[in-house]
Amino acid sequence: AQKVTQAQTEISVVEKEDVTLDCVYETRDTTYYLFWYKQPPSGELVFLIRRNSFDEQNEISGRYSWNFQKSTSSFNFTITASQVVDSAVYFCAPRSYNTDKLIFGTGTRLQVFP
Amino acid sequence: NAGVMQNPRHLVRRRGQEARLRCSPMKGHSHVYWYRQLPEEGLKFMVYLQKENIIDESGMPKERFSAEFPKEGPSILRIQQVVRGDSAAYFCASSPGTGDTDTQYFGPGTRLTVL
Secondary structure: OOEEEOOOOEEEEEOOOOEEEOOEEEOOOOOEEEEEEEEOOOOOOEEEEEEEOOOOOOEEEOOEEEEEEHHHOEEEEEEOOOOHHHOEEEEEEEEEOOOOOOOOOOOEEEEEEO | OOOOEEEOOEEEEOOOOOEEEEEEOOOOOOEEEEEEEOOOOOEEEEEEEEOOEEEEOOOOOOOOEEEEOOOOOOEEEEEOOOOHHHOEEEEEEEEOOOHHHOOOEEOOOEEEEEO
C-alpha cells in the first residue's frame, strides 16, 4: 500500500523568510513519480514540479528548490524569500509507475504575511 | 494555448436532480482524469479516460456516477440523483500521454453545491 504524508497542516511565515514543506511517500515501488501542486485561494490547481524516483539530483528554479531523498522517502519543497503571493495550499502528489492516478496528500496551507 | 477548461464553474442542484460537469482537455491532450475534493481535504482520484474508453474507474462510486469522453466534444462527469454528500469541487486534468509525458494539468474545477 502507498501512503503520502504531509505532516505540516499549516505554516505561517513573514515575507522574505524561507520555508520548507515536507512530504513523505511510503511505497514498495522502486519506480515512481512525484509531483507538487499549488492551490491558491482562487481554487485552481497549478502544477509546480515533477520528479522521477530514479533521479535524486536536487534542483533549483528561481525561488523554488526541491530536495528528494529516496532513502527516507522524503520529497521536500523550499521557497526562498517567500512572498505574499506564495500563500496557498501546497499538495504533494506521487504516482506509482504502474498506475495513472495521483495520490494527493492532505496539503499544507502556507500563509505569508507582509 | 488554452488550458484545461471546465464548465460550469459553479453548479447548484437540489437533492434528486442530475449534475453534468464538462471538461475540455488542453489542445493535443488525449488523456482525461477526474478528481473530487471534499472541503478541507486533498483530491481523490475518480476516473481516467481516453477517447471513447474508460481506462481506470477504480475511484468512482458504484452508483449514480458515470463518465464519458466521446470521440467529439468534452468529457462529461454525470451524477444522477445528487445527495448532499456529493457537494464538493470536481477537478478535471489532462495529459498528452503516458510515461514521461504524463504530467497532469488541472482545470479550474466545478464547485457543486447540493441543497
